[in-house]
Amino acid sequence: MFELIFITSNNEKLAHARHLCSKYQIKISKQKNYGVGYEEPRIYDRESLLKSSIEDAIKRFSKNVSNPEEKFFFIEDTSVKIHALSSENNEIPGVDIKYWMNENNFNSINELLKSKGENRKVTVRSDVILVIPKRLQLHLKLPNPYVKFYSTSEGFFTEQEFEIETQPLYPWLNNRTFNKWFVPQGFDKPISLLEIDDADLNDFRKGAFDQMLDFLHSKGYIKFRQLLVDSEKKGKQLALFQPLLFIICGPTCSGKTTLAEYLMEKYQYYHIEASDFMYLNYYERHGVDSNVKIGDFAREVLLNNPGIVVNRILKHIKHIENIPIVITGFRDLKEIEIFENSYLGDLSISQLYINADIEIRFEREKLRNRLDAVTSLEAFKKKNSQQELMGLKEIENELINSTICNESSIKKYFQMFQKRYHKPLINFIKQKNGYYKALWSARSLENAILVALSLEKQKNTYYTTTEISHLINKLDHHKNNPKSKNNISRYFNQDYHPYFEIKLINNKTMYRLSNTGYSRAILLKT
Known part of the structure; x- marks a missing residue:
């Protein structure tokens, strides 16, 4: 897959870039070295700032990255023009938007605009500069090793300050950037409060990114992403005794991880926990210190994109051939359906639901004493209800005939599992040591x-x-x-x-x- 490196330290901008590029077969990577980056001087002229920034970025990239002349990377700069405060040759705050926001607040800007006759017109601009390999520069006979793109969005400065919480799935729609004050034309609230379809239509970065993607597409570097379809799995030679790929679901403390660890220790299964990939998506969008709760993010993301975790897992296992795999932690029936329809390996998929009385599970929660454990049965029941609403109840109903009740000893639990899967397990030949x-x-x-x-x-x-x-x-x-x-x-x-x-x-x-x-x-x- 084509890799395009985004030189930024801002996780929200990185998540935004990945969203804008999601229709293409393209990997948007973040900078991977301490030395990579660029110094962004406090210059008020856009062209001077962009020229200084990209030249510094190229210099640092060339110094700290192997084979730099073979790689594509880009930077992005946002600027804002508040028309009542600006002149033809002087945009305010312009490219100084980050510093300007730290020095002002809604009330101070609102009073200033009132004194200017209530002209609240605003233009938000995005400049994207794509650095291209030397061979492409020579082929296109470009004077510089980069290509510039830009786009704008028109609107006005909000007449009132709204209470805004960061959208879990779309962290660039937040209360920390100018998005909290920018109301696009035709709307009556800031872009940070709009539904994603409306936000995309008024996205000041979208046009610049589309131009960059059209450029890369026209040169044959990227292709449109195709929908995943069922694999016919033609021409693959199955082993005599192929292991099963287990998908194990169930509520908290039912015994999913316990069973996965049993398979791992006894049969060398590779245990993949779905929530680890949910956290991966969360960290990429919000970082480690966000006020957005992982539960809110997971609920929102599964509602809008039920394949977000599944697709990361599919990518993770794509190149590890047919090693035995057990996956735990899917919370939505759609996740299982997407996995089954998109999995391209040779293993036969077996679904299993583990359950136990809620009071028994609460006692296990207290015993394992994790940092995120709840301390009362009432809180545990609330947590359980949230998981059911996310889709776990649908999975339980779907797998009613593939359920193991784990309310006795661990030994009894493993015996029930062994009895159910005796034949495939007894025939399973473990992978060789060192594989x-x-x-x-x-x-x-x-x-x-x-x-x-x-x-x-x-x-x-x-x-x-x-x-x-x-x-x-x-x-x-x-x-x-x-x-x-x-x-x-x-x-x-x-x-x-x-x-x-x-x-x-x-x-x-x-x-x-x-x-x-x-x-x-x-x-x-x-």
Whole structure:
């Protein structure tokens, strides 16, 4: 897939870019190195600012990225013109919008506009600069190694201040940028409060991104994204005893993870927890320190795009062939349907629902004592009702004939499972030792982090990157090949991963393994 790097440190702008590019087969990546970025001087002339910014970005990119002349990247700059405050040659606040917003508030701007005769007309502009490989520059006979695009949206400054909460699925529609005050033409409230279809129609960035995408499409670099369809799975040779791919659903503390860990330990199954990929989408849009609750985000995202987690999981398992997989945590029947219709592997899919009395599950919740555990049966019932409303009740009804009631001992639970799946399990031939190591050996630093944290999993502790480096360097394999704290920090800053839970503790970003990460670590050690 074509990769286009967005030089930005703003997660909301990155999420916005991915949304605007979603119709194409394109991967919008964030900058992956500390040195990559650019200095954005406080210059009031747009052309001077853009020229200085892109030249600095090219210089830093060339210095810190391998094969820079073979890669595409872009920057984006937003500016605002409040017509009553601006002249023909002087836009206010113009490209100074970020600083200007820190120095003003709704009341001060509102009073100023009243003194100017209530002319509230506003133009919001986006400038996108795409840096192209040298060979394309020469082919097109361009004077510069970049192409510029821009678009605008017209509207007015709001007449009243609205109470705005960040939209979980669309974090650029928030109360922190000019979007909270910008009312598009034909509407009576700011763009941050509009439904996404209306927001897209009035999106000041959309036109510039569309121009950039049309340019890349016309040169043959990108194609439109095709809808996923059922695979006919032609020409594939099945193994004699192919393992099942289990999709295990159920409410909190019913025993899904317990069963997945049993499959992992006894049969070398790779356990994928769907919520780890929900968090991945959440972090990419909101970062770690957002006030948006993950539950609100999950509910909104599944309502609007039930395939968002499934598609990330499908991409994750695409290149790992037919290793045995168990997936837990789907909350919506549509997720299962999308997975079944889109999965291209050879494994036969088996769905299973695990249930138990709610009071029994609440006692298990108290025993496992997680940080996010509720402390009363009433709160647990409320949490359970929320999950049912998200779609879990539909899954339970659909899988009524594929349900195991887990209300007794763990031994009894495993016996019921073994009895149900005796034949496929008894015939299953485990993968050879070292298979997973070979499969994932390309990311040795990542593997070192996973293995080191897996030894600490039972402590339920979060670790800083410095502490993780110490854990790695205590491993026999790394005593003579120590890993730098800086390299580990760089790994985590490059991107988010489904293998880790992240928490801010005393203003420090700390990590521990997720269920998916722990499973991969165990398989690496096999």
